[in-house]
Structure formats: structure tokens, C-alpha cells
């Protein structure tokens with residue numbers, strides 16, 4: 001069928017160079033093109049209304065010029081879906097407001113699973129870190145993971161520390177979130193959401209910490225983007241040698257699909273977002289207890305199986321307004 005006789009649609013994208021490289025792959029362009037959707041690169045500094053007809057805009061840029069451009073476009077063309085609204089995305093740029101999404105959800109899950117977030121406190125004051133006061137609240141116990149409060153996409157925002165004791169906190173800079181480390185069998189579940197599509201994959205995580213280790217370990221241990229580091233096979237092999245055991249992910253049971261779908265739907269509606277993923281761990285001491293530890297806007301979808309048809313179908317729903325964007 002000739003493309004020319006069918007109506008065509010345009011999805012404009014505004015992404016950082018690295019993101020554009022990983023997400024706008026030739027396979028996605030081709031998949032969308034065959035469905036009648038052309039993906040075009042937007043110039044974030046030029047008014048969107050001067051960049052041709054747009055049936056949908058997708059983006060992951062946070063500078064003020066872009067935001068103003070987007071808001072002006074939305075005011076002028078309120079019926080063109082902007083995926084997603086910058087105000088809704090903003091909530092994910094802070095590791096406290098991010099997880100409040102979960103604690104504020106009111107739905108109850110049908111099958112006995114429970115969900116929540118690990119206990120955490122935010123430290124705004126340097127003196128608390130250097131030992132000037134009781135840093136951890138009554139309920140929070142070592143070890144903790146120290147996470148930068150801002151989750152703004154910078155390399156700095158992914159720099160974490162595993163902290164074993166008060167001494168280990170001296171290395172930290174405020175503002176920082178201290179979150180209780182929860183043993184979870186060394187596996188995280190990454191749940192990708194694309195509109196109403198939900199896909200869970202397993203990734204390697206930090207290994208469990210034994211009671212013995214908790215009693216003896218001191219100080220702090222830095223790490224960054226552990227689940228990405230271990231996503232490749234060579235690293236998996238190295239881990240296997242290092243730990244001298246079979247740590248393959250295949251044997252790990254997935255959380256029930258219906259549970260993740262219900263949770264993803266509730267999060268999507270509550271946040272007003274279409275494109276995100278969230279990291280979930282299963283409490284090693286209680287297999288029906290799941291903890292959400294991270295929510296990311298517009299994550300690395302190219303790592304999701306069948307990303308091209310899934311994203312193309314989502315674009316189709318947006319441009320044909322088959323489904324309203326949340």
C-alpha cells in the first residue's frame with residue numbers, strides 16, 4: 001500500500017543528544033513510518049508553532065527556554081497531546097515527592113500483595129551528617145542508602161552510597177535522602193510503562209547484606225547505576241565468578257502481572273504521566289511485600305523488549321486521539 005494515499009501524522013521529539021541516539025533508532029523510525037507516523041526532530045530554541053504541523057510532542061528536556069516554548073505551544077494548540085506535561089514530570093525530580101506518589105495511592109491490591117516504600121528521611125543540614133546530631137530518625141536503622149535529593153538526570157544525581165554507620169555519613173553532602181537498605185535477593189524489577197502498556201524486566205541489584213556483615217562493616221561504599229552496569233552479559237559472568245554461585249536471573253520469580261498492572265495504572269493516573277518506569281524490590285523477609293524505590297521519567301525504552309511496536313502503538317493512540325493522554 002502506498003504511503004502517500006493514507007493520512008500521515010507527525011510526532012515531534014525534543015531530546016538530549018544521548019537520549020536521541022539511544023531512543024530514536026532507525027528501527028523505531030521505520031516501524032512508525034510504516035504505521036503512517038513520521039518522527040521529526042524539534043529545535044527546542046525555536047517556537048514549536050513554526051516547526052510544521054505536529055500531531056504530538058514527546059520530550060525529555062528541562063531547561064527554562066524549552067519549558068516556555070512548550071507552554072506557549074500548549075496554550076496555542078491545546079488539542080495537540082504534549083507527552084508529558086512538564087508540571088507532572090517535575091514531581092519525579094525530587095526523591096521525596098517521587099515516592100510520595102506511592103504512599104498517597106489509595107487503591108488496595110486484589111491478590112494479597114502489599115506495596116509501599118522503604119523508610120526514609122531527608123537531611124538538609126550538613127551538621128547532621130558530620131555527626132552533630134541524631135541523623136537517623138527513631139525508626140531508621142543502618143545500613144542505609146544515601147541518595148541525592150535531586151533526581152534531575154545528572155550523573156551526580158545517580159551517585160549513591162551504602163552507609164553502614166554514623167562515621168560513613170561524613171562523606172555525604174546535604175541535601176540527601178537516607179533510605180533504609182532492604183534485603184531483596186539482589187534483584188530489582190524494572191516496570192516500564194507506556195500509556196496503558198506495562199512490561200516488567202529483571203535486573204541485577206546490590207546483594208543482600210548478612211547480619212554478620214551489618215555487625216562488622218564500617219563506613220561507606222559508593223556506587224552508581226548498578227542495574228545498568230550489570231545489564232550486560234560479560235558483567236553477569238564476572239559476577240558469577242566473583243560470588244562463586246549461580247546468580248542468574250532466570251530462576252527469579254516475577255511479581256504477579258496483575259499486581260504490577262494495577263499498580264502501574266494507579267501510578268499513571270495519580271501522576272498524570274504516560275512515559276515512565278519504576279524500580280521495585282521484593283522484601284527478602286516477606287515475599288508478598290513489594291517496595292518501590294525509584295520512578296524515572298522517559299527511561300531507556302530501547303532496552304525494553306519489542307520497544308518499536310509498543311512505542312509506535314502508543315504514538316498512534318496519541319495522534320489519532322484513540323485514547324486521551326492522561
Ligand SMILES: O=P(O)(O)O[C@@H]1[C@@H](OP(=O)(O)O)[C@H](OP(=O)(O)O)[C@H](O)[C@H](OP(=O)(O)O)[C@H]1OP(=O)(O)O
Pocket residue numbers: 018019022060151152153154190225227228277279294296297298299300301303
Ligand atoms: O540511558 P539509559 O537507557 O540507561 O536510561 C536511563 C534509565 O535507565 P533504565 O531504563 O531505567 O535502565 C535510568 O533509570 P535508573 O534511574 O537507572 O533506574 C534513568 O531513567 C535515566 O534517566 P535520568 O538520568 O534519571 O534522567 C535514563 O537515562 P536517559 O537515557 O534518559 O539519559
Ligand SMILES: Nc1ncnc2c1ncn2[C@@H]1O[C@H](COP(=O)(O)OP(=O)(O)O)[C@@H](O)[C@H]1O
Pocket residue numbers: 118145147151157158159160179180181182183184188204205206225226227279281293294
Ligand atoms: N532501599 C533500598 N534497598 C536496597 N537496595 C536499594 C534501595 N534503594 C536503591 N537500591 C539499589 O540502588 C540502585 C539505585 O537506586 P535508585 O533509587 O534506583 O537510583 P537511580 O535513580 O540512580 O536508579 C537500585 O537499582 C537498587 O539496586
Ligand SMILES: [Mg+2]
Pocket residue numbers: 279294
Ligand atoms: Mg533506579
Ligand SMILES: [Mg+2]
Pocket residue numbers: 151294295296
Ligand atoms: Mg532513577
